[in-house]
Amino acid sequence: MFCLSGLLSYIYPSDTANLTAALDTHNIPYRFLPNTKDIWVRDFMPVRTGSGKLVSFRYEPSYLKNDPDLRTDFRKDLAPQLGLPVTYSNINLDGGNVVFSPSGARVLISDRVFSENPEYPSAALMRELSELLEAEVLIIPSLKSDMTGHADGMARFLDDRTVLCNRPLSSCGFEQQVKRAVQDCGLDAVDFPFVPAGGVSAVGCYLNYLETERVVFLPVFGIEQDAEAETSARQLFSKEIVPVNIREIAQQGGCLNCISWEGPHA
Template sequence: MPVKTRSGKYVSFRYEPSYLANNPQLRTNFKIDIAPNFKVDNLIYTDINLDGGNVVFSPSKEKVIISDRVFSENPEYDKNTLLLELEKLLEASLIIIPSLKSDMTGHADGMVRFVDENTVVTNALLSPYGFETKVKKSLRNYGFNVIDFPYFYSKGDSAVGCYLNYLATEKSIFLPVFGVDTDNGAIKLAKNIFDKTIIPVNINEIAEYGGLLNCISWEFE
């Protein structure tokens, strides 16, 4: 679905992710499949291949975090050219973080979320030398304050355990929970971090397929 920028413009990226290479019937073309029956004002199209889940804006939308998966998804682009075009389209300063090769989507919204313009939450470290440490170091190099958010690993493509893939609205945080003991810690920390109402949502049935609350939502006005 199109991504909304700070000016109110919507950018529709090409949706041909490599993880659907063997399932092309699951791909959607917004211009052909959806736009004719769904009016979106101030909409532009680009041939850049990028999932909405790999676009994480700061509250002001002046900053945006994208994982380096965007490079392998767009091999026809020179890296610098791609970065400049993304900053132009998204109207934001671009922050690139590493992606986990074994993660199906490589989406940034499963690794980091903004609290404010200078503070982010990331998955708590599973190991001092693990992938989460690499992400945290990358964000600190950009000057961010980094808060560990509860996380536990699930096998395969399951997203069970990724609490930070919550849905944020103006007044509420819809927080995924999984019916386990660590839910309480995640809820408590979220209440301490965010000046919003925290609403726990059990989403195991969807999480088993690799998605959570931010994955299945879309910002539209």
């Protein structure tokens, strides 16, 4: 069961229709959550570990410091209606900054987690995250100019030893730094199409796909590079690739992974 914000269809009816039509076609159930303050459910919903354990982190990102009306409090706003068995943590961490490997044995998190939790010594924070997430925590750099600094727009696991990374634009740019960090963790890094849009826009961020057991829903944006992204995805994944145009949502800074959350029975 995939969960989406109840705000989604009101604010972005066309993009929402594109996504729900794709989910319906592949018989993937979904529901719209009431009482959400914004559409980015990945960030404020609990993180699910490889064993199925649900961990709810504190959702107080620095980029929403002056916008408390946009912060959904899972424990208060959603937990009562969902009735899920959840472990709560005081660590300040967005779900979009947690990228698991398929087995759940490894997890990528950007270094933004350190600045969001200044009260924690880095080593202690890493240990607690590893225990909570039941995984080896691997740190990759965050883009300083990116408001959220999330990992899910920079790197995604193809398998437990292979990570898809945004294709570097130069030999010394930020994308190359992320790729090198992944390799320094002992993992293989594979380039994936990427078109930087500038500003808050995530148009061109094909890595922010939604993956299910059988299907990869690939965000597309009505731009020339969509075709290359679809071709690359079909070459890399053994699953069916389904393009979903969500250009309007992407212009606000997120794509398919950002707006979706897998329930316990996904």
